[in-house]
Amino acid sequence: MARIPVVIDTDTAQDDCVTILLGLMDERADLRAITMVAGNVSFDQQVANAHTTLNVAGRLGSVPVHEGCRRPLRREWESAENVHGDGSGGLSMDLDGVHLDPEDGVDALLRITAEDPGEVSIVAIGPLTNIASAVLRDPGFAARVRSLYVMGGSNNGRGNITASAEYNFYVDPEAAQIVMDAGFDDLVIVPWAPLTLRDATFDRATYNGLCSLGTPLSDFFRRMCDATIDFDESVGVDGSTHPDSLTLAILLHPELVLASAPYRVDVETASTLTRGHSVMAWSTFDLTPNATVVEAVDKAAFLGLLRGLLATPTRPDRPVSGL
Ligand code: RIB
Ligand code: CA
Numbered sequence: 001m002a003r004i005p006v007v008i009d010t011d012t013a014q015d016d017c018v019t020i021l022l023g024l025m026d027e028r029a030d031l032r033a034i035t036m037v038a039g040n041v042s043f044d045q046q047v048a049n050a051h052t053t054l055n056v057a058g059r060l061g062s063v064p065v066h067e068g069c070r071r072p073l074r075r076e077w078e079s080a081e082n083v084h085g086d087g088s089g090g091l092s093m094d095l096d097g098v099h100l101d102p103e104d105g106v107d108a109l110l111r112i113t114a115e116d117p118g119e120v121s122i123v124a125i126g127p128l129t130n131i132a133s134a135v136l137r138d139p140g141f142a143a144r145v146r147s148l149y150v151m152g153g154s155n156n157g158r159g160n161i162t163a164s165a166e167y168n169f170y171v172d173p174e175a176a177q178i179v180m181d182a183g184f185d186d187l188v189i190v191p192w193a194p195l196t197l198r199d200a201t202f203d204r205a206t207y208n209g210l211c212s213l214g215t216p217l218s219d220f221f222r223r224m225c226d227a228t229i230d231f232d233e234s235v236g237v238d239g240s241t242h243p244d245s246l247t248l249a250i251l252l253h254p255e256l257v258l259a260s261a262p263y264r265v266d267v268e269t270a271s272t273l274t275r276g277h278s279v280m281a282w283s284t285f286d287l288t289p290n291a292t293v294v295e296a297v298d299k300a301a302f303l304g305l306l307r308g309l310l311a312t313p314t315r316p317d318r319p320v321s322g323l
Pocket of ligand 2: 010011012013014039125126219244
């Protein structure tokens, strides 16, 4: 089976790093680049998290890492450090000689999709600032993207940073709406609620099983995700949440999807109270759909995919203190 060319656009903390591991190691993935966007944690911490992730997989320097937008289009950046800590559990490594690709992340998105028009998919698992910037810079960008898989919003369900908004759409709602209106032929949305909370959240016992496989990746997973599962449980979420890795997983393994449907999706940008709220209108409302929203996935199969990934032995390129 031919590998799927993909760029991961990420705010590089916790499950974002699991997504990068999946992109590096899944036999169906052809990971072309990593583009970073302001989100979860400080940008410099994101850079460290990205390289540490590549390093633990034994792939340091094997995939270009590009810095994208360091702040939302219009709003002030708001972190999720209260949820994820630094996003890699305090791990550190010698980054001497490790460099970001000098090309801007948005330019990289434009170039990579222009070099292979219609062939490259993008998995966007942070605020959509980079994607929206690419649309604004080049109106032909959307038509060149094979598929855009977005982790964001909630499908008529609860938010996580506010009662009504999911973090990625909340941080840059203007960017999210630009993307919803951009005319991507295959826009697939993986929402926070109800999908992630039901089908991509693993309880503490299951989580502990993923953390005790005796491999560098399993140890790394525990360090990255401990802060987030602690936060999740403190706010009534029963376990470790993995919406980002699910988003890439269903691009690579569409058989994981048990239910999806066409929706018209829009994002609140005017209201303070409901900033970033995703309005996902199903067919009853007779609106022209702009996205496919994933409604259910095979949780056991997804867990098996993650377990197989984390059980894979790797030899980190450089020592990581704390592992
Ligand atoms: O709301 C969940 C999303 O916000 C995930 O992508 C997580 O990494 C954070 O960015
Ligand atoms: Ca993310």
